[in-house]
Structures are given as C-alpha cells and as structure tokens.
Amino acid sequence: MKVKKLLITGSVLLATFILASCGKSSSKGNYTTTGSSSGTYQGVIKGGRYRTSKARGVNTSQNNNQYNLKSFENGLTEVSKRVFSTKNYIFQEGQYLSSDTIESWLGRKSSSNPNGLNPKQGKKSNPNPEYIQQIEEQDYMTESGNSLKLKGMTIGIGINSEYRYQKKTDGPYYTKKISDSEVEQQGKIAAAKILKRLRQRKALKNIPIVIALYKQAPDDSLVGGTFFAYSNNKGKTVSSWTKLNYRNAVLPKASAETSENSGSSTDNDSFSNFKSQVQNFFPNLSGVTAQAQYHNGNLSGMHITITTQFYSQSEITSFTQYITRAAKRYLPHGIPIDIKIQSDSEMQAVVYRNSGSDNFQSHVFNSY
Amino acid sequence: MKVKKLLITGSVLLATFILASCGKSSSKGNYTTTGSSSGTYQGVIKGGRYRTSKARGVNTSQNNNQYNLKSFENGLTEVSKRVFSTKNYIFQEGQYLSSDTIESWLGRKSSSNPNGLNPKQGKKSNPNPEYIQQIEEQDYMTESGNSLKLKGMTIGIGINSEYRYQKKTDGPYYTKKISDSEVEQQGKIAAAKILKRLRQRKALKNIPIVIALYKQAPDDSLVGGTFFAYSNNKGKTVSSWTKLNYRNAVLPKASAETSENSGSSTDNDSFSNFKSQVQNFFPNLSGVTAQAQYHNGNLSGMHITITTQFYSQSEITSFTQYITRAAKRYLPHGIPIDIKIQSDSEMQAVVYRNSGSDNFQSHVFNSY
Known part of the structure; x- marks a missing residue:
C-alpha cells in the first residue's frame, strides 16, 4: 500500500511538474x-x-x-x-x-x-x-x-x-x-x-x-x-x-488646437512625416491617426490606426511590409507602438513594437 | 567643379546606402x-x-x-x-x-x-x-x-x-x-x-x-x-x-457533416479539446470556430476566431495569456496558427504562431 501511495504521489508530482513547466x-x-x-x-x-x-x-x-x-x-x-x-x-x-x-x-x-x-x-x-x-x-x-x-x-x-x-x-x-x-x-x-x-x-x-x-x-x-x-x-x-504626470494626445494635431490635447511639436512632426510618407505610398488612404501618451513630458507610447480600402491580399501584404519599414524609419525610437491596419472597420494586419524592443513585428490576417 | 561633383555623387551614394541598409x-x-x-x-x-x-x-x-x-x-x-x-x-x-x-x-x-x-x-x-x-x-x-x-x-x-x-x-x-x-x-x-x-x-x-x-x-x-x-x-x-491536393474545412465539425467540408477526426478532436478547455475557463464564451487547411491530407494551418464579451482590460489580458498557453498545449504542433480574440466584432487581441516556429506570440490591443 505504501508503495502504491508513493507511486501515486510521484505521478501527481510529475503531473504538477509538467503543468508547472508548461508556460x-x-x-x-x-x-x-x-x-x-x-x-x-x-x-x-x-x-x-x-x-x-x-x-x-x-x-x-x-x-x-x-x-x-x-x-x-x-x-x-x-x-x-x-x-x-x-x-x-x-x-x-x-x-x-x-x-x-x-x-x-x-x-x-x-x-x-x-x-x-x-x-x-x-x-x-x-x-x-x-x-x-x-x-x-x-x-x-x-x-x-x-x-x-x-x-x-x-x-x-x-x-x-x-x-x-x-x-x-x-x-x-x-x-x-x-x-x-x-x-x-x-x-x-x-x-x-x-x-x-x-x-x-x-x-x-x-x-x-x-x-x-x-x-x-x-x-x-x-x-x-x-x-x-x-x-x-x-x-x-x-x-x-x-x-x-501623464498626458494623452491625439495626432495629428489640429492646427487650431490648444496644447492641452495635442502632442509636442517634434512628435507631431515625426508622426506627420510618417503619415505623409504612407499617404504618398498608397492610393486613397482614408485615415492615419494616433493616440499618444506622454509621461513626465516625454512620449511614452503610441496607438496608431490606418484605415484604407484594400483591393487584394497582395496589397495588404505589401502595405504591411512597407509600414513595418516606415515605422522603424520615421516613428520615435525606444517606445512601444502598435499600428492597426484596417479596412471596412475590419482589422487586416497589425504591426507592433513591444516595450524595450527595437524591431517591429507584423502579422497579416489571412483566410482559407 | 570636379570636386563638387564628386561630393554630390558621394552624398547620393551615401543616401542610397542608408536607404538600402534600412530593411x-x-x-x-x-x-x-x-x-x-x-x-x-x-x-x-x-x-x-x-x-x-x-x-x-x-x-x-x-x-x-x-x-x-x-x-x-x-x-x-x-x-x-x-x-x-x-x-x-x-x-x-x-x-x-x-x-x-x-x-x-x-x-x-x-x-x-x-x-x-x-x-x-x-x-x-x-x-x-x-x-x-x-x-x-x-x-x-x-x-x-x-x-x-x-x-x-x-x-x-x-x-x-x-x-x-x-x-x-x-x-x-x-x-x-x-x-x-x-x-x-x-x-x-x-x-x-x-x-x-x-x-x-x-x-x-x-x-x-x-x-x-x-x-x-x-x-x-x-x-x-x-x-x-x-x-x-x-x-x-x-x-x-x-x-x-488542398482541402479546407470548418471546425468544429457539425455532427451530421460529410467528410467533404470537415476536418479529420483527430484534428477535430484536438480542436474540440481546446474549445472545451477555453469554454470552461471563461464565462459566457459565445464562439470558438476555426478554418483549417489540409495539404496532401495533413493539417497545414488554422485560423481560429474566439468571440466573447469582455468586461475589462484585465479580463482581456488574462484571457490572452491563457489562450497562449492553451494553444501551445492543445493545438496541433508545427503548423502556422492564428487566433483572433474579439468582442462586439472588434478585435481585442491576437495570438499567433508563424510557420516554422514553436512558440506563440501575442498582442493585446490597448487604448490610452
């Protein structure tokens, strides 16, 4: 009986170990x-x-x-x-x-x-x-x-x-x-x-x-x-x-906006630069907007949404590749950023950089 | 004049080099x-x-x-x-x-x-x-x-x-x-x-x-x-x-379905297992469905959609953590899989494994 109990205990321990080691x-x-x-x-x-x-x-x-x-x-x-x-x-x-x-x-x-x-x-x-x-x-x-x-x-x-x-x-x-x-x-x-x-x-x-x-x-x-x-x-x-000391802002800043609800002019410039590059790259782009957060006066993160009409999967794939490069080149470094790429209010792809990382990752939503 | 021309050419070359080396x-x-x-x-x-x-x-x-x-x-x-x-x-x-x-x-x-x-x-x-x-x-x-x-x-x-x-x-x-x-x-x-x-x-x-x-x-x-x-x-x-030899299927398989439009029974079992674990984990889960593709009879990829009502960001974060673990444990290994986690038809998070990778990555869509 003791041996059996030990075996069971051992199995439970093993199972617990397997569970614990998974994630x-x-x-x-x-x-x-x-x-x-x-x-x-x-x-x-x-x-x-x-x-x-x-x-x-x-x-x-x-x-x-x-x-x-x-x-x-x-x-x-x-x-x-x-x-x-x-x-x-x-x-x-x-x-x-x-x-x-x-x-x-x-x-x-x-x-x-x-x-x-x-x-x-x-x-x-x-x-x-x-x-x-x-x-x-x-x-x-x-x-x-x-x-x-x-x-x-x-x-x-x-x-x-x-x-x-x-x-x-x-x-x-x-x-x-x-x-x-x-x-x-x-x-x-x-x-x-x-x-x-x-x-x-x-x-x-x-x-x-x-x-x-x-x-x-x-x-x-x-x-x-x-x-x-x-x-x-x-x-x-x-x-x-x-x-x-946190502050949130919407970018791009409307020209008549007070400083209360807009980004710093440098961040706004860098975002505007990104936005105009993207708009030049792809026809009929309907929107590039961002939420930005500032902590102690420094930009600490951005959530960007790009909305456009895509006509094929290859357009979505190419656009996502381009955004991944343009984000790295034009957007501020060293902060977490995510970019939702959507069409007809459905998300088609996401490009993101986590906190502490230098590289953007991307995922395109496909379908069989 | 020649020197100036050289300088300009040099700058163009440098600019081209910078452009080429980025991405x-x-x-x-x-x-x-x-x-x-x-x-x-x-x-x-x-x-x-x-x-x-x-x-x-x-x-x-x-x-x-x-x-x-x-x-x-x-x-x-x-x-x-x-x-x-x-x-x-x-x-x-x-x-x-x-x-x-x-x-x-x-x-x-x-x-x-x-x-x-x-x-x-x-x-x-x-x-x-x-x-x-x-x-x-x-x-x-x-x-x-x-x-x-x-x-x-x-x-x-x-x-x-x-x-x-x-x-x-x-x-x-x-x-x-x-x-x-x-x-x-x-x-x-x-x-x-x-x-x-x-x-x-x-x-x-x-x-x-x-x-x-x-x-x-x-x-x-x-x-x-x-x-x-x-x-x-x-x-x-x-x-x-x-x-x-490709075949697409929708999972879970309806019980009366013919083999034409459904997965193999093993894949269906593994998906059903995942689905019931997830449904047990989280209250009022309204849907866990998948598109699966088979190539030469073997499962070659899945697109999974989970729809539920979330009541807070912490629920979304915890749910995403859990899904990342459950996917690795219950879903078939060695194939690309993505899982859209959505609520009110808006995507809240994504969990995905690329082709050739063993680990799932996740991203939660936040807002400031």
Missing part, C-alpha cells in the same frame, strides 16, 4: 494562474475557471466614452506595478467590492443611499455635479503553501472633468467644467472615505491599499483620461500623495 | 521595394508609390463570398512560390491585363464580346452555367542593372463549383452543381485560351507563365475554395498539369 504557470491546490509574459501579472484561475470581478460589468455601463474605460483599467494596472512587482504578485480581479456596493458608492448621497460618494442633486436648474464616475478594485496575491493570500489592493477612482445635465427632461444639455483642482480635491475626499470603509473589513485591516486618482476625459474625447496621483496606505487614513 | 530593401533607379519578411515576396514601389494592379478591384466585385477572394489570392501566391523563389523574384501586381480585358474575358461569349470565356446563356429556363468567376495576374520581376525586368507571370483562374440563376426576374433562385471533373475541364479550356492570348503580346512571348486552377467555394461557405492544379508553361500551348 510560467504554477498549480497550487485548487488554484492555477494564467501564465505571464514579461512585465505583466499572472491572473488567478480557480477550479479551471478565470476568477472574474465581484463587480463585473459595472464600469462598462459607467462610461459613455469607452476610451475612459480602457485607459482607466490599463492605467490602474500600471500604477499597481509601481508598488506590487509583477514577479512577486499575482493579479486577481476585485473580490471584495460587489456590484451593489460600487453602484451605491457611485450614486448620490441620500437617505436611501447614505454611502453615495456624490453630493445631493440640489436645484435641478443648477445641480451639483456628479464627481465620482467609476471605481475599480484590483487584488494582489502571493502564494503561501497551497493557497493564495491577499497581500495588497489597488483602488482606482475616476473623477469627472465635465458634468453634463439637463434642466428639464427632453431639454437641452448643459455642461459644467470641473477644474483640475476640484477634480483633485473631490478625488481625495472620496479616497479618504473609501479607505476608511475598506479598513472596517477584517480581511483588509492590515494589507497595503493603494489608491489612485484618475481624471476622466470628456465624453467626446478621442483618447481617455489619465491618472494624476496615488497613495500607498498602510494605516487607516490616507498617507501622502505621489503626483503622476 | 531588406533596395533602390534601383526609380524603383524601390516594400522590403520582405522571410518567405514573402518584396513588392514594387515606383516613384514612392505602390504599384497597384491594372485590374484593381475587379475580383472584389466578382465574389459574393469574400472568403473566395482571400483564399484565391493567398493560394495563388503560394503556387507562385513553387516556381518563382521569394529570394530571387520581386512581386508586382498585374500590369498587363487591364480591368476592361479581365471583365470582357469573365463575360459570356457574344457577338459584342467575342473574348468572353463563359458560354452563351442559352435557354433562360435552363441556362448554361457561368464557369469562370475570377482571373488574377501576378508579375514576377528580377533586378537588372537600374531597372526591374519581367521574368515570369502567374495567372489564377477561379472556376465555379455551383451556378445560381433565376428563370425569371424576381423569381426563385435555382442552383446547378458543377462536378469536379467539369470544373477541371472548364478550367483547362480557359487556361489554353488565356495562354494563347498572352503569348500574342510582345512582352509575354518568352517568359514562363504559370497557370493555376482554383475551385470556388459555394456562396454560403464559411471557408474559401482551393487550388487543384497548375502548369508552368514555356511555350504557346499548355504543358502538363501538376495536381495540387
């Missing part, structure tokens, strides 16, 4: 992870299924501008990486704040909703803005024996920079601009309340809780908002804030 | 090329612009089923590679057959269109099928001093496997099935006529002309047709035909 994943008890590429977190799989957020889908419905959703979530993960290293921590979608909790926090404060983080409406003809637009929880785990233990949490708070309202139903829309200092102030007020509420939960009493503040872009923006501050909190009250 | 391109006179990745042709750029086909757009309008367009063009390039090596030849979109010429050849033969390759309509209640559906010319060039010389041509002929017609305007549609032997016979008849016409042109008298025959998939197929024969012709008449 960078590991299997502990009922948990496995998604595996990771360099610089990204592994995610938690429990019982073979991905562990989705307890508040899944809330933020999708909170954003009229979907750029605010994507940039909020990507940006939040980038903030987390400053505190929780991707090597030591495993990412888990938020398991402590439910849809109900987040929805009540995002509501206006009222007798039926005492936890609302937004102020009472006030006069309908001159309402108080709703400041807090979205909240997201991220959990950071480490492996401990056969299980995963919560070792940190990040909370993102998205604060509106504009408030749209109607004075009467079916009436025209009015917009109140919310100043940067008010965005910051309202974000910090909400952060203090949220931290206090989280610390009342037993599981969250002692872990580090990072809170990050995000300024939402207006609903008609072609690029999302940015994070502007975060705090890493060990205690019950918010400790000092660290400023973050 | 695998070369600059000869007024021509440059698109550069190439391994195993693909370089394309011709003339005066800074891509040289599009003289019959640009004709085949786009010829195909009700766009899968027939993509697979015809990709397949034709694959046939060309058997004769014209990607190392020695440069690809040029067809410059000898104009839109007018191809449109007249694709029409029915009549007194006003004597060159039509399709038979007269005959009785409206029982019309002769239109056999020839699309024709494509590809030119293969080599560098010769300062210019490019035409050194070969490939002509693809797409032959219908079904003919749809109405007996009267606004009446119901009828379908005539065209047998494989008739597809082959009609293709060979058209090939002989086309070769004869091409040889009458001065520039095409002596170059090798490859003709390849393609059987169109029905209009409702979820995968395109395949090439089934080609000939490499030095003279005025078609020399011997080489058979090609």
Whole structure:
C-alpha cells in the first residue's frame, strides 16, 4: 500500500511538474494562474475557471466614452506595478467590492443611499455635479503553501472633468467644467472615505491599499483620461500623495488646437512625416491617426490606426511590409507602438513594437 | 567643379546606402521595394508609390463570398512560390491585363464580346452555367542593372463549383452543381485560351507563365475554395498539369457533416479539446470556430476566431495569456496558427504562431 501511495504521489508530482513547466504557470491546490509574459501579472484561475470581478460589468455601463474605460483599467494596472512587482504578485480581479456596493458608492448621497460618494442633486436648474464616475478594485496575491493570500489592493477612482445635465427632461444639455483642482480635491475626499470603509473589513485591516486618482476625459474625447496621483496606505487614513504626470494626445494635431490635447511639436512632426510618407505610398488612404501618451513630458507610447480600402491580399501584404519599414524609419525610437491596419472597420494586419524592443513585428490576417 | 561633383555623387551614394541598409530593401533607379519578411515576396514601389494592379478591384466585385477572394489570392501566391523563389523574384501586381480585358474575358461569349470565356446563356429556363468567376495576374520581376525586368507571370483562374440563376426576374433562385471533373475541364479550356492570348503580346512571348486552377467555394461557405492544379508553361500551348491536393474545412465539425467540408477526426478532436478547455475557463464564451487547411491530407494551418464579451482590460489580458498557453498545449504542433480574440466584432487581441516556429506570440490591443 505504501508503495502504491508513493507511486501515486510521484505521478501527481510529475503531473504538477509538467503543468508547472508548461508556460510560467504554477498549480497550487485548487488554484492555477494564467501564465505571464514579461512585465505583466499572472491572473488567478480557480477550479479551471478565470476568477472574474465581484463587480463585473459595472464600469462598462459607467462610461459613455469607452476610451475612459480602457485607459482607466490599463492605467490602474500600471500604477499597481509601481508598488506590487509583477514577479512577486499575482493579479486577481476585485473580490471584495460587489456590484451593489460600487453602484451605491457611485450614486448620490441620500437617505436611501447614505454611502453615495456624490453630493445631493440640489436645484435641478443648477445641480451639483456628479464627481465620482467609476471605481475599480484590483487584488494582489502571493502564494503561501497551497493557497493564495491577499497581500495588497489597488483602488482606482475616476473623477469627472465635465458634468453634463439637463434642466428639464427632453431639454437641452448643459455642461459644467470641473477644474483640475476640484477634480483633485473631490478625488481625495472620496479616497479618504473609501479607505476608511475598506479598513472596517477584517480581511483588509492590515494589507497595503493603494489608491489612485484618475481624471476622466470628456465624453467626446478621442483618447481617455489619465491618472494624476496615488497613495500607498498602510494605516487607516490616507498617507501622502505621489503626483503622476501623464498626458494623452491625439495626432495629428489640429492646427487650431490648444496644447492641452495635442502632442509636442517634434512628435507631431515625426508622426506627420510618417503619415505623409504612407499617404504618398498608397492610393486613397482614408485615415492615419494616433493616440499618444506622454509621461513626465516625454512620449511614452503610441496607438496608431490606418484605415484604407484594400483591393487584394497582395496589397495588404505589401502595405504591411512597407509600414513595418516606415515605422522603424520615421516613428520615435525606444517606445512601444502598435499600428492597426484596417479596412471596412475590419482589422487586416497589425504591426507592433513591444516595450524595450527595437524591431517591429507584423502579422497579416489571412483566410482559407 | 570636379570636386563638387564628386561630393554630390558621394552624398547620393551615401543616401542610397542608408536607404538600402534600412530593411531588406533596395533602390534601383526609380524603383524601390516594400522590403520582405522571410518567405514573402518584396513588392514594387515606383516613384514612392505602390504599384497597384491594372485590374484593381475587379475580383472584389466578382465574389459574393469574400472568403473566395482571400483564399484565391493567398493560394495563388503560394503556387507562385513553387516556381518563382521569394529570394530571387520581386512581386508586382498585374500590369498587363487591364480591368476592361479581365471583365470582357469573365463575360459570356457574344457577338459584342467575342473574348468572353463563359458560354452563351442559352435557354433562360435552363441556362448554361457561368464557369469562370475570377482571373488574377501576378508579375514576377528580377533586378537588372537600374531597372526591374519581367521574368515570369502567374495567372489564377477561379472556376465555379455551383451556378445560381433565376428563370425569371424576381423569381426563385435555382442552383446547378458543377462536378469536379467539369470544373477541371472548364478550367483547362480557359487556361489554353488565356495562354494563347498572352503569348500574342510582345512582352509575354518568352517568359514562363504559370497557370493555376482554383475551385470556388459555394456562396454560403464559411471557408474559401482551393487550388487543384497548375502548369508552368514555356511555350504557346499548355504543358502538363501538376495536381495540387488542398482541402479546407470548418471546425468544429457539425455532427451530421460529410467528410467533404470537415476536418479529420483527430484534428477535430484536438480542436474540440481546446474549445472545451477555453469554454470552461471563461464565462459566457459565445464562439470558438476555426478554418483549417489540409495539404496532401495533413493539417497545414488554422485560423481560429474566439468571440466573447469582455468586461475589462484585465479580463482581456488574462484571457490572452491563457489562450497562449492553451494553444501551445492543445493545438496541433508545427503548423502556422492564428487566433483572433474579439468582442462586439472588434478585435481585442491576437495570438499567433508563424510557420516554422514553436512558440506563440501575442498582442493585446490597448487604448490610452
């Protein structure tokens, strides 16, 4: 019997070893992870299924501008990486704040909703803005024996920079601009309340809780908002804030645009140069646009979209080859860039350079 | 004066050298090329612009089923590679057959269109099928001093496997099935006529002309047709035909499906295994389908599409990590595969393995 048991244990160990050696994943008890590429977190799989957020889908419905959703979530993960290293921590979608909790926090404060983080409406003809637009929880785990233990949490708070309202139903829309200092102030007020509420939960009493503040872009923006501050909190009250200096821009810059929403003139020139080369190369090109992000004043990445009508697969292949060369020659070096090549709103090819790489890779979408 | 001239010549040479050393391109006179990745042709750029086909757009309008367009063009390039090596030849979109010429050849033969390759309509209640559906010319060039010389041509002929017609305007549609032997016979008849016409042109008298025959998939197929024969012709008449044994399939196989349009049972099992793992991993997965191609009975490549609703960027990132691992573990080894991960018909990420590689690469489409 002992021998048999040993054999079984051996097989289990071997199977675990095979599983563990396939990708960078590991299997502990009922948990496995998604595996990771360099610089990204592994995610938690429990019982073979991905562990989705307890508040899944809330933020999708909170954003009229979907750029605010994507940039909020990507940006939040980038903030987390400053505190929780991707090597030591495993990412888990938020398991402590439910849809109900987040929805009540995002509501206006009222007798039926005492936890609302937004102020009472006030006069309908001159309402108080709703400041807090979205909240997201991220959990950071480490492996401990056969299980995963919560070792940190990040909370993102998205604060509106504009408030749209109607004075009467079916009436025209009015917009109140919310100043940067008010965005910051309202974000910090909400952060203090949220931290206090989280610390009342037993599981969250002692872990580090990072809170990050995000300024939402207006609903008609072609690029999302940015994070502007975060705090890493060990205690019950918010400790000092660290400023973050990100700026997003749309390229090419419209000639009359203010500096607020456009790139630096050098980056804009380099992009314009790329754009005119590409437009000269291929007939009837309908669009070459980009989202650019600046960190501490330096260009830190670009997402480029090229839209045109292709008439054959060989045109797509040749165009992709050309773009791969033109990107290397004309676009700024040393930053991650991706270029979507599409036609009839369907992606035909992608050209991209990862962070830290010097070369562009490409893939053409074919069909049998 | 001589010194100045030398300096200018030197600068031009230097500029040419810089241009030539950037990518695998070369600059000869007024021509440059698109550069190439391994195993693909370089394309011709003339005066800074891509040289599009003289019959640009004709085949786009010829195909009700766009899968027939993509697979015809990709397949034709694959046939060309058997004769014209990607190392020695440069690809040029067809410059000898104009839109007018191809449109007249694709029409029915009549007194006003004597060159039509399709038979007269005959009785409206029982019309002769239109056999020839699309024709494509590809030119293969080599560098010769300062210019490019035409050194070969490939002509693809797409032959219908079904003919749809109405007996009267606004009446119901009828379908005539065209047998494989008739597809082959009609293709060979058209090939002989086309070769004869091409040889009458001065520039095409002596170059090798490859003709390849393609059987169109029905209009409702979820995968395109395949090439089934080609000939490499030095003279005025078609020399011997080489058979090609390709088959396309859609996976997973519907249980009642005949073998004609489905994968082998092993490949289907391996795909079903992958599919059920993925469906177990992620909630509400709405679709995992694939196009598979078989060459001489062996699986030679797959295009997989996964469609689901994602609720956050972290879900997309984790899902992509998981797919990268699951693809390596469950899908057949040693063949090129790509996996489109999409939501709301927008691509969110791609996972792919190139021909000859063992590892999958991935890219997630983000936004600022």
